[in-house]
Amino acid sequence: MEKPGHAPEIAGGMASPSDYIALLKPRVMSLVVFTALVGLVRAPDHVHPVIAFTAILCIAVGAGAAGALNMWWDADIDAIMSRTRKRPIPAGRVTPKEALAFGMTLACFSVGVLGLLVNALSAALLAFTIFFYVVIYTMWLKRSTSQNIVIGGLAGALPPMVAWAAASGSVSLESVLLVAIIFFWTPPHFWALALYRADDYARAGVPMLPVTAGPDETRRQILLYTLFLAPLAFVPVLLGYAGIAYAIVSAVTGAGMIWLAVAVYRQRTGDEAVRAARRLFGFSILYLFLLFATLLVEAVIPGI
Known part of the structure; x- marks a missing residue:
């Protein structure tokens, strides 16, 4: 697995809050949150509203972390593609190191809080989802096979199961x-x-x-x-x-x-x-x- 060539480092400090929000891929996050909410509500066990909110928040943050890490790794190809070249990293508003630190912090936070406050199974599934999207899809499949979307799509499909596990402790x-x-x-x-x-x-x-x-x-x-x-x-x-x-x-x-x-x-x-x-x-x-x-x-x- 070869590390792609990222855009040259910039001085930093040019990013606005909206740039960091963009790193989270909010449109993708909204779909993740919605499908996770359905999984949470459809689960057979009643869940306390505070636990439900915590679970959805952690899943949303985990999805955002995966998005930020995806943009960190893909900064080189994002700079080439017309639909992505204005993203914060190729546009020079966020450095790759800042995006990496941001994504890793959010990933650790989301999995840790979900494990501590909800249950271990949902945290493990969330950790696997982030790992699958960042490592299996972004770093490996996306640049190596035309089946990238087919296999990599599992990461985007898992949030309802994560939420279901958060509510019931099982799948x-x-x-x-x-x-x-x-x-x-x-x-x-x-x-x-x-x-x-x-x-x-x-x-x-x-x-x-x-x-x-x-x-x-x-x-x-x-x-x-x-x-x-x-x-x-x-x-x-x-x-x-x-x-x-x-x-x-x-x-x-x-x-x-x-x-x-x-x-x-x-x-x-x-x-x-x-x-x-x-x-x-x-x-x-x-x-x-x-x-x-x-x-x-x-x-x-x-x-x-």
């Missing part, structure tokens, strides 16, 4: 299902983005699937994963973990995902191909949000 089939839904959602979501950002990834030397296998194979893989994802997302209904509201939302939005994935598969050239990929990328975010929001509402308002 269960339902928490595994929540992880599986996010895990299989990740490839079509990110590959849709990669289809219209392929030049960026190629310029940075990141072997995303459109770069290594071409856009047509990427479209085929998007369709295959989506055809698996839609029925998988309906499994909680079949196992009695979700109600009629979730069944309707899962069926309708799953059909929408498949329809958009088919459109991506069929539209292969010109601006229409780019628009199809953008539509799938945007809708995939809404899709995951609606699934988990419905699970949350069903837990808060039983019988709907």
Whole structure:
């Protein structure tokens, strides 16, 4: 595992609070917090509000730590890619050493507090999640294989299980299902983005699937994963973990995902191909949000 070449060190002291917030990847963090909240609420055991708040806070901080460490390691390629070159490190507002110290401090804090105030299992799962995202995905898979998103997606899928363990002290089939839904959602979501950002990834030397296998194979893989994802997302209904509201939302939005994935598969050239990929990328975010929001509402308002 070879350390990438980072941008030259800067004097420091140029960063504002917003730069450190940017290091946390707040948009990613918000998704992590939301899916973790669903895992916490869906867990079978009642949890004290203070413990619940502590667990969610630690998971959020842990996600932010992983984001900061990701930006520290990827500063060299972030400086090349158009969508990331304005991030705090390549823009010269935060030094790599500052980002590393910031990320490591947050990682140790989040895991330590979760272990001391909640339970050891959730802390161990959070530590594994951070390790997997930073070391397995960022440092190894991202630059070495086109399956980086497939395998690395596990890190982004684990927060509901971490929260479930925080509430119950254990894991269960339902928490595994929540992880599986996010895990299989990740490839079509990110590959849709990669289809219209392929030049960026190629310029940075990141072997995303459109770069290594071409856009047509990427479209085929998007369709295959989506055809698996839609029925998988309906499994909680079949196992009695979700109600009629979730069944309707899962069926309708799953059909929408498949329809958009088919459109991506069929539209292969010109601006229409780019628009199809953008539509799938945007809708995939809404899709995951609606699934988990419905699970949350069903837990808060039983019988709907």
